[in-house]
Amino acid sequence: MTDSHAPRTPDSGEPPPQTGTDAAPSERIATIPNALSALRLLLVPVFCWLLLGPHADAWAFAVLFVSGASDWADGKLARLLNQSSKIGALLDPAADRLYMVVIPICFGLREILPWWIIGVLVGRDLLLLASGPLLKSRGLTALPTVYVGKAATFSLMSAFPFLLLGELDSIIGDIFHPIGWAFLIWGLYMYVWSFVVYWVQTVLVLTRMPAVGKSGR
Template identity: 35%
Template sequence: MNEQKKRTKDEKTRFSPVPTNRIWTIPNVISFLRIASIVLIAWLIWFSQPDHPDYLIWSLIVLSLSAASDGLDGYIARRFNQVTLLGQLLDPIADRMLIILTGIALCLANVIPWWMMLLIVARDATMLVLVLVLSDHHYGPLPVHFVGKTGTFMLMCAIPVLIISATLRSLNLYYAVHCFGLALYWWGIGLYWVAGVIYLMQGIRLLKADKVAKKAGIPLSREVGERA
């Protein structure tokens, strides 16, 4: 019986490794390189107009490599038991950087309007305030909601479509591709905000429960999960 329990525990550790405090692991180095590549992608988009349209092609190439590395670091971390607390932070940071920095670059390149980018920044700023308030009440991050994941996925899909559309400005195909990219971006923003409202409602419920529990002297569990 003890041997069976040990095997079960080993299997759980293999497929769900306990995160460590290590910094210089292969997955973390890949994540650092991914973050650096996002800055390069934004720079290539920004400086592509009007004199260097070929920069857009390079931005797509770097974006493809960056997207491939996103899955690679997670696989290596799980396969070789190199899951770290830093790595768990770097991945969502890289996702936010990709959305915000490339969004700003697309605005500067006149590919998308500024109000779209402002909606994204406003949502992330609202979520940051919520996380800080919950942290002040000793709550962990909120659990991931599929609406938030879907919104982020649609924004990620819209970025390469919009970059491709910018390379087609002299062709008739430009308007169709550009409108498709804007539609993806708009739906991504909409779902992004729907998820934000869901997180706000969850946070308000937790704060209300915390207030009631304090009055009644009832201890509450503070680990609520992860938010994305």
């Protein structure tokens, strides 16, 4: 799960502080959580080839399973081993976003998902990227992750392997196909809702914090 080190936006009228969590992340690179995040990134082209090349759906499912397990493990280990790092705070969400773009597109090419759903998923992330320059103008790099966003990512990342299993022409496919769609529909709703929440927070930051280089009144 993504271990955010971004500044927090309080619910009160106070502008968010420009420091992150209580313990500042280190400059270390060679850590176990970073290695897991790097592994997830390296598995992206492997997944694409397995799904679109030989149509090795079972192996593609295995890649998604390993990626999902490492996503949970890197955040957990970062806290347990005190190995939070600045590069880890970038690698982990970058891997999440890459999977959230690549998997739907691959599913579209295989006709597992309709393209309008893929457009919503990918378009949401692209529009969210547009908030980056606005936040940077206030001295921030990102907003803190919200629970609904984490829940949406979890639901969608659960839906994808279930949908892949649903493609199997067997009793397994019959069982997991509706389960995958249930996770997908719920995750899609939360994904859009988290987009609204992030943009509301962005507007609050723009209205309550002075631009970089300007003193607040």
